[in-house]
Amino acid sequence: MPGKDEQKNKSQLFLKEGSMKNTFEHTAIDEIINEFGRDPSWVMAILQGIQEKYRYLPKEFFPYISKRLRVSEASIYSVATFYENFSLEAKGKYIIKVCDGTACHVRRSIPILERLRTDLNLSEKEKTTKDLNFTVETVSCLGACGLAPVVTVNDTLYKHVKVEDVKGILANLKEVSNGNN
Numbered sequence: 001m002p003g004k005d006e007q008k009n010k011s012q013l014f015l016k017e018g019s020m021k022n023t024f025e026h027t028a029i030d031e032i033i034n035e036f037g038r039d040p041s042w043v044m045a046i047l048q049g050i051q052e053k054y055r056y057l058p059k060e061f062f063p064y065i066s067k068r069l070r071v072s073e074a075s076i077y078s079v080a081t082f083y084e085n086f087s088l089e090a091k092g093k094y095i096i097k098v099c100d101g102t103a104c105h106v107r108r109s110i111p112i113l114e115r116l117r118t119d120l121n122l123s124e125k126e127k128t129t130k131d132l133n134f135t136v137e138t139v140s141c142l143g144a145c146g147l148a149p150v151v152t153v154n155d156t157l158y159k160h161v162k163v164e165d166v167k168g169i170l171a172n173l174k175e176v177s178n179g180n181n
């Protein structure tokens with residue numbers, strides 16, 4: 001776990017970067033804030049609403065949220081970094097999670113992960129495609145060990161996945177994505 005000073009430095013750096021950009025959709029953020037009210041105790045719910053809309057928490061929103069809720073940017077940053085479900089990095093339209101818990105690992109989840117990364121030109125460091133269509137992540141256990149190996153794409157669960165299935169899964173997602181454009 002990062003020390004207090006490290007966390008503080010990170011927070012300051014983050015806030016400095018965030019304050020450099022000031023063009024974003026105030027209206028969309030206001031709608032989310034208005035849904036809950038401006039009570040500081042709703043920070044987490046408001047961040048959740050923002051993440052649902054944008055699939056991550058854009059750092060340039062923080063000064064504005066801070067002003068509207070009268071909560072320090074550092075507090076918002078603490079909430080945003082404390083909970084694993086929040087992401088400060090842009091994510092793809094399709095978030096693919098490969099389970100690498102014990103049950104999935106022994107049933108060869110890593111080759112599935114590697115195939116996804118190869119086909120999408122991603123790596124352990126680069127998790128999201130440049131067109132923001134796909135994000136590939138690992139999770140430790142999705143609670144469906146009997147169906148291992150398991151992969152989820154947003155809210156859809158794929159069970160007993162084989163490396164050979166990856167091509168078809170990606171082709172379907174690309175087709176749906178193109179159809180929606």
Ligand code: FES
Binds near residue numbers: 099101140142148150
């Ligand atoms: S280990 Fe993958 S679902 Fe539990």
